Amino acid sequence: MKKIIALSLTLLFTTFVFAKSTKDGSHIQPDNYYPQVMLHTSMGNITVELDRNKAPITVNNFLRYVERGRYEGLLFHRIVPNFVVQSGGYDAKYQGIKTFPKIFNESGNGLKNDTYSIAMARDSDPHSAMSQFFFNTRDNESLDPGKNWGYTVFGYATEGTNVIDAMAEVETEYNVTVRWADVPKEPIILDKVTILPEFQATTDEQ
Numbered sequence: 001m002k003k004i005i006a007l008s009l010t011l012l013f014t015t016f017v018f019a020k021s022t023k024d025g026s027h028i029q030p031d032n033y034y035p036q037v038m039l040h041t042s043m044g045n046i047t048v049e050l051d052r053n054k055a056p057i058t059v060n061n062f063l064r065y066v067e068r069g070r071y072e073g074l075l076f077h078r079i080v081p082n083f084v085v086q087s088g089g090y091d092a093k094y095q096g097i098k099t100f101p102k103i104f105n106e107s108g109n110g111l112k113n114d115t116y117s118i119a120m121a122r123d124s125d126p127h128s129a130m131s132q133f134f135f136n137t138r139d140n141e142s143l144d145p146g147k148n149w150g151y152t153v154f155g156y157a158t159e160g161t162n163v164i165d166a167m168a169e170v171e172t173e174y175n176v177t178v179r180w181a182d183v184p185k186e187p188i189i190l191d192k193v194t195i196l197p198e199f200q201a202t203t204d205e206q
Helices: 002-021 058-067 161-168
Strands: 036-040 044-050 078-080 084-087 117-120 133-136 153-159 172-176 180-184 187-194
Touching: 002 036, 036 058, 044 058, 058 153, 058 187, 084 153, 084 161
Parallel strands: none
Antiparallel strands: 036 044, 036 187, 044 153, 078 084, 078 180, 084 133, 117 133, 117 153, 172 180
16 A cells, blocks of 8 residues: 555656646647747737747747746847847836746757747857847848858748838847847837737737
């Protein structure tokens, strides 16, 4: 009887650990290779189709930030004209958000840093991406992999590209508080990101 109880407890613990370990985003619409999300921003909504087929690690990572509400009330803190608009890292007070561990670079997946694609930001370490992402506002071939690692593209904006265009044209400055260049003078807020029901994407205001 004791052996049966011990075995049951072991199985229960194993099940719990496995369930906990799979909370990496892969449990969100697990059979959908192209989940869609909506970015609700202070300048309008952007619908993005993610490509889990080509960038599974990156998409799952992004979705778990969404599910945990980590992309709520953040800044688009970096805008470089004719290049990128970037968010996913700082709140309205320029405080960094709580992040998950760094992820593997999937830039060799065949997706390009074309106009309106969404990609992961990182530092010089190719495998250092965590929460920050950017939209390409032009075809940025220099960000694609070549002799060196590139920047992982994991989806494309399907609606609301006019919002991205408008963001790219706002006036920026060197922010003396955080000592960064390319910071919008008037804050642009990422209010939240929501996961859309399968096959029901829309940019209508919620």
